[in-house]
Every structure is written in structure tokens, then in C-alpha cells.
Amino acid sequence: MKKELLYQGKAKYVYQTDKPNQLILAYKDQATAFNGKKKETIIGKGRFNNLISAKVFQFLHDKKIPSHFIELINDTEQLVEKTMIIPLEVVVRNLATGSIVKRLGFEEKTTFAPALVELYYKNDDLDDPIINDQHATLLTNTTEEEIELIKGLALKINQLLIPYFEQVGVKLVDFKLEFGRNQSGKIVLADEISPDTCRFWDVETNSSLDKDVFRQGTGDLLSVYQEILNRLGEIK
Numbered sequence: 001m002k003k004e005l006l007y008q009g010k011a012k013y014v015y016q017t018d019k020p021n022q023l024i025l026a027y028k029d030q031a032t033a034f035n036g037k038k039k040e041t042i043i044g045k046g047r048f049n050n051l052i053s054a055k056v057f058q059f060l061h062d063k064k065i066p067s068h069f070i071e072l073i074n075d076t077e078q079l080v081e082k083t084m085i086i087p088l089e090v091v092v093r094n095l096a097t098g099s100i101v102k103r104l105g106f107e108e109k110t111t112f113a114p115a116l117v118e119l120y121y122k123n124d125d126l127d128d129p130i131i132n133d134q135h136a137t138l139l140t141n142t143t144e145e146e147i148e149l150i151k152g153l154a155l156k157i158n159q160l161l162i163p164y165f166e167q168v169g170v171k172l173v174d175f176k177l178e179f180g181r182n183q184s185g186k187i188v189l190a191d192e193i194s195p196d197t198c199r200f201w202d203v204e205t206n207s208s209l210d211k212d213v214f215r216q217g218t219g220d221l222l223s224v225y226q227e228i229l230n231r232l233g234e235i236k
């Protein structure tokens with residue numbers, strides 16, 4: 001049962017439930033980019049994020065990745081385990097695009113093999129700056145071993161998700177993960193995995209099937225999110 005609103009972010013509401021260690025994530029019909037500087041209501045978006053993320057988390061659960069996901073409740077809500085979020089955005093990159101091209105001058109579409117893992121400090125006031133492992137342990141109350149564990153899990157998730165998306169003609173270019181500590185202190189995958197947090201390119205055309213269409217104003221967000229959901233629906 002849904003109880004008080006604990007937090008409202010840019011894309012979701014987080015509610016307490018009647019069980020102390022369970023939360024409801026309710027996805028909003030809101031698209032934001034550039035740390036909230038670009039913002040728009042898009043009716044139907046929350047449903048896509050919720051359904052896509054639930055499918056991806058269910059797949060990762062089946063592959064024994066520890067995560068917060070419990071179950072889908074309805075089109076826009078899911079039940080998750082309550083965690084203390086570790087304030088890191090863990091970005092995995094298979095191909096160069098976006099901020100790494102701007103910041104470091106890599107040529108667009110450079111392949112990273114092995115995949116790159118980057119840590120950003122999740123702090124809106126500081127605009128989520130990129131940090132190194134030592135900064136991460138100092139800023140997020142984690143040990144060196146825990147940072148290694150998080151980076152290892154991120155790479156393992158990448159190795160599972162590349163073929164998962166590839167089978168439906170989607171190239172996993174890069175994505176962002178968040179991890180939290182559950183009630184027993186265990187580090188688990190949290191938050192969402194969706195076209196808001198991943199770059200997906202069509203394998204044939206390299207066209208974007210993710211939030212870049214909104215960031216760059218190059219396409220219709222609902223149609224590309226629908227396309228991702230349809231393709232994932234084809235997987236047995």
C-alpha cells in the first residue's frame with residue numbers, strides 16, 4: 001500500500017509503503033535534459049520508462065544480478081526494495097559519444113573494448129562532476145573494495161545487456177547505473193534502466209532510440225520509447 005511521498009525527483013516519485021523496507025517508484029510523464037534546464041511534460045512517457053525498466057531488471061534478476069526490483073504494480077508504478085542510494089552515477093561506455101567526445105576529444109563512435117567505466121558524483125548543485133575512485137570512497141562512504149565491486153557489477157551488467165539488446169537490433173552504446181545499500185548492508189543495483197538512462201542505436205541505421213531525440217530535438221520521444229518496448233516484447 002502506498003504511503004507518504006518520500007522524495008520527488010525529475011523523473012519519478014518515491015513513496016514509502018506499509019512495509020518499512022519496500023518503496024514504490026512512480027514514473028512521471030516528464031522529460032528533462034541538461035540537469036533539468038530543458039523540461040517538458042510528455043503524456044505516456046512514465047509508462048514506457050516503467051515497463052522498459054521492469055523488463056530489463058527482470059532479465060538481470062534472472063541472470064542473478066542483485067537488484068532492488070521486486071515487481072511491476074501497474075503501468076506507471078513498480079515495487080522495489082528500499083536502499084540508501086550511493087550517490088554515484090556509474091556510466092559504462094561501449095562507444096564514444098556524448099560528454100566523453102566533448103570533454104576528452106575522442107572521435108565519435110570510437111569503440112571502447114574493454115568497456116570504459118566512469119564515476120560521477122550524483123550532486124545536482126555540482127552538476128554531477130566526474131570523479132576518480134579515491135574521490136568516490138571519500139565522498140560516498142564506501143570502501144575501495146566496494147567501489148571495485150560496483151565497477152565489476154557495472155561491467156558484468158554491460159556484458160549481459162549487450163547481447164540482450166543486440167538480439168532485437170539495438171546497439172547498447174552507453175548507460176548510467178545507480179547502486180544502493182539495502183537493509184542488510186548489501187550493495188544492489190537500483191534506480192532505472194531505460195531509454196532515459198541508456199543510449200540505444202538501431203543496429204542498421206545508427207538512429208537514436210533513446211532520450212537523445214529529446215535532448216537534441218531530433219525526433220519523437222514517445223515513438224522511439226514505444227519502439228524499444230515493442231522490441232523487448234519480442235524476446236521470449
Ligand code: ADP
Pocket residue numbers: 007008009010011012013014023068080081082083084085178180190191192
Ligand atoms: P533524480 O533524483 O535524479 O531527479 P528521479 O526522478 O529518477 O531522479 O528520482 C528517483 C530517486 O529515487 C533518485 O534519487 C534515485 O536515486 C532514487 N532511488 C531509486 N531507486 C531507489 C531505491 N531502491 N531506494 C531508494 N532510493 C531509490
Ligand code: UDP
Pocket residue numbers: 089091097098099100128174175176196197198199211
Ligand atoms: N546519463 C544519465 N543521467 C545523467 C547523465 C548521463 O542517465 O545524469 C546517461 C546518458 O543517458 C548516457 C550515459 O549516461 O546513456 C552517458 O552520458 P554522457 O556522460 O555522455 O552525458 P550526456 O552527453 O548525456 O550529457
